[in-house]
Amino acid sequence: MIDACELTPSYVRAIAPYQPGKPTSELAREMGMEESGIVKLASNENPLGVSRAVRQAIEAQLRDVARYPDGSGFELKQALARHYAVQTDQIVLGNGSNDVLELVARVFLAPGTSSVFSQHAFAVYPLAIQAVGATLIQVPAKNHGHDLAAMAQAVREDTRVLWIANPNNPTGTFCDAQALLALLERVPPRVIVVLDEAYNEYLPDALREDTTRWLVRFPNLVITRTFSKAYGLAGLRVGFALAHPDVADLMNRLRQPFNVGSLGQAAAVAALQDEAFVRESRAVNDAGLRLLSEGFRRLGLEFIPSFGNFVSVRVGQGAAVYQRLLRQGVIVRPVVAYGMPEFLRVSVGVHGENERLLAALQAALHA
Numbered sequence: 001m002i003d004a005c006e007l008t009p010s011y012v013r014a015i016a017p018y019q020p021g022k023p024t025s026e027l028a029r030e031m032g033m034e035e036s037g038i039v040k041l042a043s044n045e046n047p048l049g050v051s052r053a054v055r056q057a058i059e060a061q062l063r064d065v066a067r068y069p070d071g072s073g074f075e076l077k078q079a080l081a082r083h084y085a086v087q088t089d090q091i092v093l094g095n096g097s098n099d100v101l102e103l104v105a106r107v108f109l110a111p112g113t114s115s116v117f118s119q120h121a122f123a124v125y126p127l128a129i130q131a132v133g134a135t136l137i138q139v140p141a142k143n144h145g146h147d148l149a150a151m152a153q154a155v156r157e158d159t160r161v162l163w164i165a166n167p168n169n170p171t172g173t174f175c176d177a178q179a180l181l182a183l184l185e186r187v188p189p190r191v192i193v194v195l196d197e198a199y200n201e202y203l204p205d206a207l208r209e210d211t212t213r214w215l216v217r218f219p220n221l222v223i224t225r226t227f228s229k230a231y232g233l234a235g236l237r238v239g240f241a242l243a244h245p246d247v248a249d250l251m252n253r254l255r256q257p258f259n260v261g262s263l264g265q266a267a268a269v270a271a272l273q274d275e276a277f278v279r280e281s282r283a284v285n286d287a288g289l290r291l292l293s294e295g296f297r298r299l300g301l302e303f304i305p306s307f308g309n310f311v312s313v314r315v316g317q318g319a320a321v322y323q324r325l326l327r328q329g330v331i332v333r334p335v336v337a338y339g340m341p342e343f344l345r346v347s348v349g350v351h352g353e354n355e356r357l358l359a360a361l362q363a364a365l366h367a
Ligand SMILES: *Cc1c(COP(=O)(O)O)cnc(C)c1O
Pocket: 044, 095, 096, 097, 098, 099, 122, 165, 167, 168, 169, 196, 198, 225, 226, 227, 228, 229, 234, 237, 238, 239
């Protein structure tokens, strides 16, 4: 019998696997509950599901599902280029934006290089860095958010990638355009700056900066976006990066040729056009965030004001409260792995789901 661990580089052995939100079907199995009675507020999915236009696009595409997808993603790239006023050679499509984040790491990092990210930042960054044997440089957070000045300061000679989630998951914190530009001006051009804007569509208009305009000035900037959140396509896995054509070219060389399926491509084209659905998603999210915030205040719980479709709330014993919520059929997300054991992250649901969460939380706290 071989020891598989011995065969792998030490940096692979050191990786702690990503812990996704518990699927509804799993809790139903474990607790003998009906799936329909379970409320899942654990993975920042769109509680409205998908729009009618997207459903129709998927159904139409089903006809050709025996065929391989368009490996170049022609139509989706055309639609994205129009929507973001970029050239198609600046786009890298991904199997979710997770995929393009990994491509950045695989293209620019290797043993002997280092990469800068923030404490409490999205867990995929350290995973992607470790997977290629680069050195992790974690910068302490400031008020739970990214300390951009300290992150710029942390850049070393061997640093090749710096990651920013804006808004950040799981803290919901936000960096304004001025602070981001100051960082971009300060970081040397040999450092790729990843600006992960997975929750951009949820920002109020006044804060939603058109960061794609910055690509001209900063060829080291990589902007990543996803169809998993406000567009409601988490199950189809579609994301993308916008970057300088040379950067995009390198990423596309490592990209699997068919990394985005045909249903995902068709759905994403339709979703991009359905602006009314995104507006509605934002309105539902705003109302839900208000309801949850008021509810947490009523329960005397501290929370981190959020700019995303989720909010992290301080409940004390995160693990215990999580379990008590599960027993009531409510799934949220523990954030121990993010160094926040006293918090739980709650995705914003539709009105009834938010009410269920608050009632279950009240019961869990007084159990
Ligand atoms: C959800 C999320 C993503 C998107 O993941 P997909 O792979 O596109 O589903 C990316 N970054 C952050 C910070 C997220 O929270």
